[in-house]
Amino acid sequence: MSNYSDLAQRKLIIKLFSVIGFLTTSFMSVMAFWGGLGVLSLVLVIASICFVISFFVTAFLHKRLLLASTTILYTIYILMFYLVLTGGSHGTGPLWIYVVAPITFFIRGFKKGIVDIFFFVLVMLYAFYLASTFQFTDYGTLHFPSRIILTFIIVAALSGLYEHFRQHHSEKLTLLAQKNELLATIDPLTNLPNRRSMMAKLAELKSNDINPVFSIILLDVDDFKKINDQYGHFVGDHALTHLAGIFTQQLTHNDLVARWGGEEFLFVLPNKDKAKALQLTDTLHGALKSQPLHIDGYTISITVSMGIAEITDSSAIERDIQHADALLYQAKNSGKNRTCA
């Protein structure tokens, strides 16, 4: 989501750059033409065409944002070179180079922006040198070019710092959002998906015609209160993580298990009918028998009861869960450590 909105924002700003670039260069071109500066006017017309192209590339070619933004940036660089070389209109050309710093960092980011700015400064120094050597324009003494370059470096440094902090905070926010998203779907004790994320998965499976049959298993640990009472809550917690580990081991790649709440777990088995779900419950009973919990010198055998519901229609998922719950209840009432289907 954050990536999408970031991209949408970038697109908007690049389109805005294109429009501002187009309006400015068109206006300056008319002014230059009016003032009898034919070549400058022509250069500005070419620049304004480049801005129009970038605008349409950004607007209609969704994957060409990089191309559009690079076109804008290097159009501006070439224009700046020309303006410094010739002095632009009445020697004011170099004043435009300040727009380069923020645009460069916005388009290229902090690190690549520094490299670009470094080469841009070199090119500008060279343009000032050429201008005075070949007398394209008269900047008088060295004072004017040196002040322009120095103030440009200060503006660029501030723009770079701003971009650096902006990037840093944006990355931090993205990471935080991803972490929160993960925490909202994971049970912190067992690291299994929680009820919320499993409900989303179930809704997805229900709405998906590609999975016409699937099964769910509702599992409840037998006499868990006794484990807590006898060994303490801490051991109870360990028992739950121990179970989560065993359950995860027995799943094939499409199967899922979630901590449904308390000492209850829910399995979702896409493309598996009741018979296949029963096979899994047999495996689970066997795995629990052969892998008791060893903790603090104790060996604790844990058993579970399960109810299976096969899902073939598109009725509400809550009804399927109620069905599995009723069968789990039946398993508990028939003596526990068993499965009813």
Ligand SMILES: Nc1nc2c(ncn2[C@@H]2O[C@H](COP(=O)(O)OP(=O)(O)OP(=O)(O)O)[C@@H](O)[C@H]2O)c(=O)[nH]1
């Ligand atoms: N240690 C620990 N205990 C929990 C947790 N969540 C629920 N419990 C305990 O699980 C126990 C569930 O007890 P009951 O609902 O009476 O069920 P039971 O003792 O398993 O009995 P049956 O379901 O009839 O087999 C309660 O004592 C809860 O406190 C947890 O995250 N950690």
